[in-house]
Amino acid sequence: MKPAAFPGRAGFSLVEGTVALVVTAIMMGALTSAMGSLFQSQAQPQVSFQSHAYSLAPSFQNFRQAVDLHAAFAQTVDQADNVIVIGGTRSHPTADPNGPSSALAETFSATSLTAAAGSDAFQGFSSWDQLELNGAQLAPYLTTHPDPADFTILTVQGQSHITSITQQRRYTAAINGQNVVLYEVTLQAIDWSSGSGVPTASPLTGSNPTYFYRTYYNASEDAWSQPPGATHYWYRTDPAWDRDQEGPTRVIFADPYVLAGQDPLAQIAAVSRFSYFLPQTR
């Protein structure tokens, strides 16, 4: 029975039907294509490297973790008496002018700089001096064949209390026949409120490190206007007056979202939002 509300309508004409069909087909095709692209862009391929999962950038999940990590990092830097940056370029203007210099291995987990306690406070005005001062403790952890993007950042209160250990590592690998570049950033917070250094567990995983993100790029996309890594800047080196005075270190972390990777044709160069100018002493 016909609906009473449509008296006299028997259906589309042939022309109407054909047009409707064509329009619908075009719409469906466009939507399918759009959603296909959307799904492709939103899908989060992951690879496993050294027992950790790395997400292809851009990754929203990684970005959230990165924001958490860098909020904690900014705070711990703000409260530090000294910020020791190990690795990168120009760790010393004459002794290591080009780098890349060694970072500390990710197995480094000490909560104190034992050698520094009680040392001459004037001798700690550069990461280079700190590395020498604590050489016996740190030297076994220095990495071999470091990548220019690798660094370790220790935030220190007093001369000895390490309040955080932040690491960045860059790896290159061929995974599933594809050349990729992987970035790993971790922050291990250390809580001294009890009087002794206690590593803080991750609120996500319940284990160490406290914060992390791991992301990867196709090797061809790992191009940055300011490459991730650390660059040391110096005010002065003066052996006669024992003045190794380091200025702020420019530290650039990998950015897992939005500006990850640089399109060679893009008008705007890729720059990580997680970039810092860290004073070695404050």
Place this chain on the structure above:
Amino acid sequence: MKPGDNRGMASVAVLLFAIVAMMILMANFKLNSAVAASSDAFDAYNSQLVEKNGIAQIVKESVLAVGETALAPSGNSLQAEIQNRLGSMNFPAGVTVALGAAVPALPANPFFPSVPPAASQLAYFSAAPRGLAGMGGLLASLAIQGPAVDLGRYVFTFARTDSNSPNDSQTYVVNADLFSVPLTDVDVVAYGLPATGSIPLAAPAVPVGTFGSGVSELVVTSNNPASDPTAWPDLYAGSGPETLPYQFRNAVSFAWNAYEYLWGAGYQDAILGAAAGDQAVYDFSGANNPVIAGVSVSGNALTIDCSAVQSQVVAIVDAEGVGSVSIEGSPAGGNPFILLIRNTAGSLGQTQVAFSGNNHRAAIFYLENAAVTFSGSPQIQGALFLDRTSGATGTVTWFGHLSFYAAASPLGTLNLTLEDAPAVKNALSALAPRVLLVSTTATR
């Protein structure tokens, strides 16, 4: 199936498809929106960290303006100093930062000849006196070198309001930690006089072996590699007047400004006044000089036996540059004292000062326009302050503090071995001038 049913099914299918597509598009939009919001929040967090630290720096500079050990600190109130600096700041549109009504009164920083509070060795981690950790390595590195006085923590609050983003309104709390540090805590200071002399462009040459193990050395020089070959151009701005990075603020307080104050007429007169109160001023130009224990006179030659000095301050005035002073060391310890040799003769002549014999009684020697010699390679405990026109020759092993005008370094003519001596620092802390150092940290 009737045509109408087909049309209905097609419509429903299109509708469902459209809804799903819309949901996916919405989800994508929200994802990007969330990224943007998180990014903005992170940027706001970082910018407020910078902002609060800028406010902390305003407080520090305001405290120093009022109370720094320097020539002519400001006569303004602390509140006015903070307001002046705050008023010159540019904040983002809609943002205001206002100083809270309760501005604490700052403590005095008394030191000799006023009665100073007792100094003690501070630590990085300690409950009482509180530890220095968290107050910054630049302050702690100076405050840890010897005994110092914790003048306390003073709290300032600032209300930050943002009319465009009420959620970004904050209260900044700035903690100002004040410390009074004797100048004698740092073993060697090659000082500059930015107002009455010059600042050292480059550090003086130091013969190998001059400074013993653990000796702390302080000199603040130009950042311009053309002036100081030890400087690197990494962060040097070549145009305009040279501005030292803020990293050197505490060091400048210690190595420049405090010496302006120390050698200024006000402080020199205060020491002279203290000696006069003890009847212990000898004036080479004076007709009637008092008898001073430990001081013997022969014409224009004085001999000071450090073991026999009884006054806390002995002052020798040589306004014509005609005098000579022999200082004989004390083989035994005793109460520390100050010896001021004040020569205002300028180019008329220097006072000849000769040290001989080992000295185990810690003393502060302020020598103005003096030609100093050491004979017999003595070992001397004390603090030797040389003014901008004094020089020194001979051989000496000095235990304690030495400071000299960088542009008139005695290290080229003096065969010096200098050793860190914590006991001497302790002994002299009650008599030494003290530098006000400030650490400010802010929370939000």
